[in-house]
Amino acid sequence: METTELLFTICNTSILVAWGLLIFTPNWRFTVLISKRPFVPLLLSIVYLYFMIANGGMGSVDFSSLEGIIALYENSSPELIAAGWLHYLAFDFWVGCWILRESKKKEINHLWIVVPLLGTFMLGPIGVLLYETCKLFLKK
Numbered sequence: 089m090e091t092t093e094l095l096f097t098i099c100n101t102s103i104l105v106a107w108g109l110l111i112f113t114p115n116w117r118f119t120v121l122i123s124k125r126p127f128v129p130l131l132l133s134i135v136y137l138y139f140m141i142a143n144g145g146m147g148s149v150d151f152s153s154l155e156g157i158i159a160l161y162e163n164s165s166p167e168l169i170a171a172g173w174l175h176y177l178a179f180d181f182w183v184g185c186w187i188l189r190e191s192k193k194k195e196i197n198h199l200w201i202v203v204p205l206l207g208t209f210m211l212g213p214i215g216v217l218l219y220e221t222c223k224l225f226l227k228k
Contacts, residue, residue: 092142095135096170103128103177107209110188114198123185132178139171176212184208187219194228 106128109119122128143165150156161169184205191201200222208215 092139092166092170095138096173099132099135099174099177103132103181106181107184107205110184111202111205114188114192123188126182126185128185129178129182132174132181136171136174136178139167139174143167143171180208180212180215183212183216187215191219194223196222196226196228200226 106122109116110123113119114123149160161172187201187204187208191198201219204215204219204222206215207218
């Protein structure tokens with residue numbers, strides 16, 4: 089297995105474990121630690137940086153149009169595609185940790201935030217929308 093595929097597989101599998109901790113063991117000391125400190129996003133960021141260097145950077149990318157973004161992905165290397173995916177994984181997990189911490193501060197029962205956490209894991213911004221809706225519903 090080549091380096092890009094190996095690193096991608098490790099990151100993609102590890103994030104499942106990290107999300108599992110947020111969802112199933114929110115009060116375990118290790119889960120509390122990774123939700124308070126950005127260890128997981130930082131590790132993903134290191135691999136992201138490796139992929140960006142291996143790709144030779146972004147080149148000239150037009151981020152101002154949908155066509156520019158489509159062209160970025162149509163003409164890119166496996167490393168750049170993997171970096172893009174790690175970008176999602178890192179930020180979605182960061183947001184999931186924020187949801188977990190804030191829900192604890194607001195004393196929201198964890199069962200209420202399982203669906204928002206899953207939504208954040210699978211659909212990013214939809215999870216945030218679900219969490220904010222949950223807070224409105226619970227008046228928190």
